Amino acid sequence: MLVNFSKMHGLGNDFMVIDNVTQNVFFSPEKIQQLADRNFGIGFDQLLMVEPPYDPDQDFHYRIFNADGSEVSQCGNGARCFARFVKLKGLINRNKILVSTKAGKMILYLEKDGQVTVNMGVPNFTPAEIPLKANKEEKTYIIRADDNTHFCGAVSMGNPHCVLEVDNTESADVETIGPQLERHERFPEGVNVGFMQVLSAEHIRLRVFERGAGETLACGSGACAAVAIGQIQGKLGKDVRVDLPGGRLRIRWQGPGSPLKMTGPAEHVYDGTINI
Numbered sequence: 001m002l003v004n005f006s007k008m009h010g011l012g013n014d015f016m017v018i019d020n021v022t023q024n025v026f027f028s029p030e031k032i033q034q035l036a037d038r039n040f041g042i043g044f045d046q047l048l049m050v051e052p053p054y055d056p057d058q059d060f061h062y063r064i065f066n067a068d069g070s071e072v073s074q075c076g077n078g079a080r081c082f083a084r085f086v087k088l089k090g091l092i093n094r095n096k097i098l099v100s101t102k103a104g105k106m107i108l109y110l111e112k113d114g115q116v117t118v119n120m121g122v123p124n125f126t127p128a129e130i131p132l133k134a135n136k137e138e139k140t141y142i143i144r145a146d147d148n149t150h151f152c153g154a155v156s157m158g159n160p161h162c163v164l165e166v167d168n169t170e171s172a173d174v175e176t177i178g179p180q181l182e183r184h185e186r187f188p189e190g191v192n193v194g195f196m197q198v199l200s201a202e203h204i205r206l207r208v209f210e211r212g213a214g215e216t217l218a219c220g221s222g223a224c225a226a227v228a229i230g231q232i233q234g235k236l237g238k239d240v241r242v243d244l245p246g247g248r249l250r251i252r253w254q255g256p257g258s259p260l261k262m263t264g265p266a267e268h269v270y271d272g273t274i275n276i
Ligand SMILES: N[C@H](CCC[C@H](N)C(=O)O)C(=O)O
Pocket: 013, 045, 046, 066, 072, 073, 074, 075, 076, 077, 078, 159, 160, 192, 210, 211, 212, 213, 216, 218, 219, 220, 221, 222
């Protein structure tokens, strides 16, 4: 069976994107792992499957799978690439796109300058809904892993995030701490781990060790999580530039209870066809 796909990226966080509106494709977790392999497959951090809407008030539904084959509920960089993809492929001719994922509903805007703005919804700090095992909601949690003690904020952007503040993202021990926390027993569904260096109230550097994918060049929902956590910790303002290894995102958030907005690029690299 021939399957058409597009290869895309948001600041180097790369995706295989499949139109499952005009195609009808299903991949097992094992097949996704094989396709994600950068030597033996296409190579990507996540697979995005674009589907017809589940609700009549949405334009599309889209599903997100990590490179390890796990299905997840949110992908910020993926949302921007999804919006670019459906316009590029003529699946919609509007610049405002309504889409649902397992996490809920989002509104995406294709901007005139080529950037994409995503209304990521309201950050959720309730431990049980992150999910995080904790007696009560805190601005900072103490998490013991092996012989280390970590101080991190935690939030759901539709997917779980914890964020640690570091003096310098360059020297942060992402390779050790990332896996320690990714599958820590206090995060029953795993967690994406952010390492945030605060340069000013309007500017941070960030690296993210992603659940199910490892460190990526950028993590959109991770950037949103870092700004939301940084703001409630009193370290960040309402309009923040986030510099990730792959490039810059703009995150705006008016504070608890209000929706958070992310603006950044979405690039199409090539189209391909695979025989599965
Ligand atoms: N690894 C994430 C999904 C992809 C998120 C990231 N690529 C983004 O841009 O938000 C998770 O397991 O929740």
